[in-house]
Amino acid sequence: xxxxxxxxxxxxPDDEALTLRALKKNNIQNEVVIAHDGVEALDxxxxxxxxxxxxxxxxxxxxxxxxxxxxxxxxxxxxxxRTDERTKLLPVVILTSSKEEQDLINGYKLGANSxxxxxxxxxxxxxxxxxxxxxxxxxxxxxPVGNR
Amino acid sequence: xxxFRDLPIKHKLTxxxxxxxxxxxxxxxxxxxxxxxxxxxxxxxxxAATQAKIIGYNSAATILFIDPHTxxxxxGALSTEPNIIAAGIYTRDSKLFASYTAAGSISxxxxxxxxxxxxxxxxxxFKGTYLELWQPIVFEGRAIGTIMIQxxxxxxRVRLFQYIAIACLVLLISTLGSILVSxxxxxxxxxxxxHLAATAESVSRDKDFSVRATTESHDEIGQLVGTFNxxxxxxxxxxxxxxxxxxxxxxxxxxxxxxxxxANKELEAFSYSVxxxxxxxxxxxxxxxxxxxxxxxDKLGAEGQADLRRxxxxxxxxxxxxxxxxDLSRVTRAKLSREEVDLSALARSIGTELQKAxxxxxxxxxxxxxxxxxxxxxxxxxxxxxxxxxxxxxxGKHPExxxxxxxxxxxxxxxxxxxDDGAGFDMTYANKLFGAFQRLHAMTxxxxxxxxLATVQRIINRHGGRVWADSEVEKGATFYFxx
Numbered sequence: 001x002x003x004x005x006x007x008x009x010x011x012x013p014d015d016e017a018l019t020l021r022a023l024k025k026n027n028i029q030n031e032v033v034i035a036h037d038g039v040e041a042l043d044x045x046x047x048x049x050x051x052x053x054x055x056x057x058x059x060x061x062x063x064x065x066x067x068x069x070x071x072x073x074x075x076x077x078x079x080x081x082r083t084d085e086r087t088k089l090l091p092v093v094i095l096t097s098s099k100e101e102q103d104l105i106n107g108y109k110l111g112a113n114s115x116x117x118x119x120x121x122x123x124x125x126x127x128x129x130x131x132x133x134x135x136x137x138x139x140x141x142x143x144p145v146g147n148r
Numbered sequence: 149x150x151x152f153r154d155l156p157i158k159h160k161l162t163x164x165x166x167x168x169x170x171x172x173x174x175x176x177x178x179x180x181x182x183x184x185x186x187x188x189x190x191x192x193x194x195x196a197a198t199q200a201k202i203i204g205y206n207s208a209a210t211i212l213f214i215d216p217h218t219x220x221x222x223x224g225a226l227s228t229e230p231n232i233i234a235a236g237i238y239t240r241d242s243k244l245f246a247s248y249t250a251a252g253s254i255s256x257x258x259x260x261x262x263x264x265x266x267x268x269x270x271x272x273x274f275k276g277t278y279l280e281l282w283q284p285i286v287f288e289g290r291a292i293g294t295i296m297i298q299x300x301x302x303x304x305r306v307r308l309f310q311y312i313a314i315a316c317l318v319l320l321i322s323t324l325g326s327i328l329v330s331x332x333x334x335x336x337x338x339x340x341x342x343h344l345a346a347t348a349e350s351v352s353r354d355k356d357f358s359v360r361a362t363t364e365s366h367d368e369i370g371q372l373v374g375t376f377n378x379x380x381x382x383x384x385x386x387x388x389x390x391x392x393x394x395x396x397x398x399x400x401x402x403x404x405x406x407x408x409x410x411a412n413k414e415l416e417a418f419s420y421s422v423x424x425x426x427x428x429x430x431x432x433x434x435x436x437x438x439x440x441x442x443x444x445x446d447k448l449g450a451e452g453q454a455d456l457r458r459x460x461x462x463x464x465x466x467x468x469x470x471x472x473x474x475d476l477s478r479v480t481r482a483k484l485s486r487e488e489v490d491l492s493a494l495a496r497s498i499g500t501e502l503q504k505a506x507x508x509x510x511x512x513x514x515x516x517x518x519x520x521x522x523x524x525x526x527x528x529x530x531x532x533x534x535x536x537x538x539x540x541x542x543x544g545k546h547p548e549x550x551x552x553x554x555x556x557x558x559x560x561x562x563x564x565x566x567x568d569d570g571a572g573f574d575m576t577y578a579n580k581l582f583g584a585f586q587r588l589h590a591m592t593x594x595x596x597x598x599x600x601l602a603t604v605q606r607i608i609n610r611h612g613g614r615v616w617a618d619s620e621v622e623k624g625a626t627f628y629f630x631x
Binding site: 012014015018021067068096097098099100101118119120121122123125 | 419420423424425427428429430431432434435436437438439460463464466467471474478
């Protein structure tokens, strides 16, 4: 379980800290790669920019994607993930504050695997992260690497 | 054949001219013929009378001397008159004395004089094809016999036929003439009328009000054409004005729509920002408060812990407020699509949900069956959810409660209602009931954000309906709405 990487795309340092805390509280000790904007997230996934030379065949088990991001927003990141052959099948969970219908619809249209709204109540958030980790890191079987 | 009133006006005018002149001519011819025939008769009678007088005078001696042979000779002189077909001389006692019959005539002279002849001194009568005239033969002031002459009417008949032939000829020629004349006149009169009619038809067919009828005359038809043209001008002018104001209106609608769209977009951006940006700090406050509570629990002490818990409760409450506010604005923006909604089924399913959430509560749920309405099902669900949730909430302090959904059918259309026997409220503050974030109960008494009824009112308003309430403190409340 612990060799599986989680990609957290989050620009808000508070939310980053809280998400990491929630993961820790649930004893999820996987490596968490943090991208602070859309460009960084895409750089990591495609081995460009700061991540030039990274072995891109190693994909995260799940990407937790915020929608409101500097430079390139979450939906655009999702679109590029789904367009590229290498990342087409990557599990993407939208983790955002918004519960605007339009965001939900666009998120699913672009091929999000799940959509979770961050609750204000931190206890609820911990519970959400627990279930998320349980599902995507333990229960879910990712697509084999060769077929990606 | 078409009745006269349906004939085209030019045919009417032609008929008018022809019939008028023909009838005048026929009348004139008839009078002339009658007059001439009358004269001819008179001439014939006078001629016959003269002949009779001459012969009577010449044959008086033969009667006196009883010499019928000479009398017959005297009558024979009548053969020079081709019109006289027969003649006879009668004695005083009405016995035929001498007679004459024209060659080829089939007429016969009677052996005795008819009684009527003897009675009158002289006279004449028309008898079929001839004129019969008789006269006394007078000698020295004394009537000694009677002479009778029959004159053929053939001549007069020939004359009459000639007259009729001439009259017909004249009639024919003059009718032809009058047809020509009336055709000419008709064209003069009917052409402008036909032109006017054609113009009116083309205007009504093509809706082209720029067409004008032309006229050369200054009579009533000319006036009619003028008035018609005036009317066309006025219609054209009004049309142009209408078009202009329509264009202006359209322009205004476009402008307003653009403004509205801009406002809507702004509102959307605002609510997006509210939904995303305002909640983020709340998450931090709540999350880090929890972190402090967990990590520094022993250093905080009981009071510090309680304070932080208050911070968390307030944060979560603010999160709820933001969510409710967003829901409220979403209700206003959502598209309304009406269809048939089973309100009874909706109320029942919400009631079941409420009971499942708090199975220990003793609440008697009554739903009138078969209440249907034309409304937006999603929005109506929000309405019933809010009203029933309120009923559930405000009966929470009673050990047993009754909640009822039903419909009142009065003459103003159906009014649906949700009734409970809970805490109720003071009607003095009923005007505050539907205001957003307005509450009639303290937070410690019943929790809530004060958005539910505001949402209900917006949805009902969007359906063009009305919502109102009736209540008494501790005796329950009834919320009515129409759609």
